[in-house]
Amino acid sequence: MSKLGVVFGGSRGIGCAVAQLLAQRGHRVVVVSRNLEAAQTKANSLPGGDHVGISCDVSNEQDVQRAFETITKTCGPVGYLVNSAGINRDALLMRSKSEDMVSVLHTNLLGSMFTCRAALRSMLSKGGAIVNIGSVVGVKGNAGQCVYSASKAGLEGFTRSLARELASRNITVNLVAPGLIRTDMTAGLKEDVEGRRIPLGRFGKPEEVAQAVLFLLETPYVTGQVLLVDGGLQLVM
Numbered sequence: 001m002s003k004l005g006v007v008f009g010g011s012r013g014i015g016c017a018v019a020q021l022l023a024q025r026g027h028r029v030v031v032v033s034r035n036l037e038a039a040q041t042k043a044n045s046l047p048g049g050d051h052v053g054i055s056c057d058v059s060n061e062q063d064v065q066r067a068f069e070t071i072t073k074t075c076g077p078v079g080y081l082v083n084s085a086g087i088n089r090d091a092l093l094m095r096s097k098s099e100d101m102v103s104v105l106h107t108n109l110l111g112s113m114f115t116c117r118a119a120l121r122s123m124l125s126k127g128g129a130i131v132n133i134g135s136v137v138g139v140k141g142n143a144g145q146c147v148y149s150a151s152k153a154g155l156e157g158f159t160r161s162l163a164r165e166l167a168s169r170n171i172t173v174n175l176v177a178p179g180l181i182r183t184d185m186t187a188g189l190k191e192d193v194e195g196r197r198i199p200l201g202r203f204g205k206p207e208e209v210a211q212a213v214l215f216l217l218e219t220p221y222v223t224g225q226v227l228l229v230d231g232g233l234q235l236v237m
């Protein structure tokens with residue numbers, strides 16, 4: 001059955017691949033990013049009709065509230081929520097700027113809390129599914145990524161706790177933890193160097209993460225799980 005899927009960070013990278021796959025499966029998609037033009041361009045390019053692109057900064061509570069008011073008023077209740085909006089400001093802790101720490105935590109962690117809370121109102125009556133995008137670094141830790149890794153580890157605890165809170169309402173909550181995926185976020189990394197330490201020998205594709213996200217969205221009896229999609233990277237970290 002066709003559902004309304006809201007994809008934060010849907011204009012680029014992993015979220016963009018999730019939006020594409022949801023649309024291919026016949027779902028109506030709302031693509032969300034700060035850049036309105038990018039969100040609308042992506043929504044208009046998706047297969048099927050009636051997709052929508054909107055602008056919202058997930059780190060801003062009022063902005064998220066407004067976005068969900070618009071979505072439910074114009075598109076109806078939310079069935080699927082995917083939180084793929086994220087940033088990194090990698091640096092050793094002693095060199096990290098306070099404003100960067102706040103931005104990373106507000107976008108990656110608090111932002112997903114805002115979107116989940118806002119989406120719940122429209123999910124409570126009919127049930128739904130939420131997938132947050134964490135990171136292998138949140139599970140394993142990594143030098144130079146203390147703040148980013150804390151934001152993703154926080155998301156893991158948040159996901160498991162929310163899964164317990166919402167199970168009785170027929171809402172599943174899971175986390176996909178990617179390894180190194182070829183997107184704008186990893187554009188500065190050399191795959192021929194970094195890829196060598198990945199057991200499967202290469203970076204992942206956004207589409208490969210999207211498959212895992214779709215599986216969790218569409219599988220009603222799985223909740224509170226962390227699914228690593230990392231080519232085996234966690235085995236050697």
Ligand SMILES: NC(=O)c1ccc[n+]([C@@H]2O[C@H](COP(=O)([O-])OP(=O)(O)OC[C@H]3O[C@@H](n4cnc5c(N)ncnc54)[C@H](OP(=O)(O)O)[C@@H]3O)[C@@H](O)[C@H]2O)c1
Nearest residue numbers: 009011012013014033034035057058085086180181183185
């Ligand atoms: N790529 C990897 O190797 C990798 C690995 C592990 C985890 N992840 C995680 O996967 C998620 C997606 O990463 P990606 O590689 O696809 O990144 P990306 O290509 O840089 O795309 C990020 C997306 O998030 C949106 N975004 C960023 N800040 C936002 C904000 N404050 N409010 C709303 N939207 C915002 C961006 O659009 P605007 O800039 O227009 O807002 C864009 O659509 C992130 O959470 C990232 O931490 C990525």
